[in-house]
Amino acid sequence: MAMFVHLTSAANAPRIRRSGIRAAGDAQGGPRGVYCFPVLPSYTLTHQWLRELARSGSRGGLVAVHLRLDDGQRVSLGRYSDRVREIPAAIPAAEAVRRIAALEDPRGWEVFVPRAIRRGEVHRLRAAPQVVGWRYLPDAHGVRPCTCFGCRVRGGYGARRLLERLPHPLDGPPPPVRVLLARVAASGDPGDPVVLREVLHWFGTRRRGPLAQLARLAAHPDPGVREELVWAVARWSTPGVTELLDGLAGDPHPDVREAVEAIREP
Known part of the structure; x- marks a missing residue:
């Protein structure tokens, strides 16, 4: 045996x-x-x-x-x-x-x-004693930890301090909300697609966000902005997200509709 x-x-x-x-x-x-x-x-x-x-x-x-x-x-x-x-x-x-x-x-x-x-x-x-074995992966001790969105443990012990000490160029920590909203306002109307996609990327790393100030982007003429809006609000617990996604589910561009379908898959 x-x-x-x-x-x-x-x-x-x-x-x-x-x-x-x-x-x-x-x-x-x-x-x-x-x-x-x-x-x-x-x-x-x-x-x-x-x-x-x-x-x-x-x-x-x-x-x-x-x-x-x-x-x-x-x-x-x-x-x-x-x-x-x-x-x-x-x-x-x-x-x-x-x-x-x-x-x-x-x-x-x-x-x-x-x-x-x-x-x-x-x-x-x-x-069993709770101090035996490795963490993260074998030989991880002494290796610079990765703070990208996929690797970091949200809410883990020391996670916030680690992210502040070793910020990731793409995954944060994100700029303050007031700074991001200022960038949206400065991009004009309807707004520079490059600037708006970058701002929405940072909003996507948050759990909640200013939905009222960003909802107008659902009508932006650039489908890339509308698709990025879907990914940005997908994990938000802010009231009104479901209604916003319901509207984007009927978007004329297939990439936007597919993004809504992807985040709603069980």
């Missing part, structure tokens, strides 16, 4: 003791299953994913769930950057353990079991 460890929130421990580990999917529509890692002689390598998973938040910390799988259980194996969930289950669990144990540096590797873990396969649950 091959032994693996699955890290999960302590709040899930009672349910796992009752019925095992349920298969979970992801936002990209990949197969449902359970991520785990072989139990190796090195305690640190075995629990290497702990600090990275803890960044997403967990009630009561994380616990280590040891599970035994039949040696012939088909699993996927890959590094985190290989999108392991898309690799077909092609190797036995025992072979996955052998391959990872033979690696010179197994950090960042993971095993995906394409099904739920039954109660009888759960060997034990135990508390």
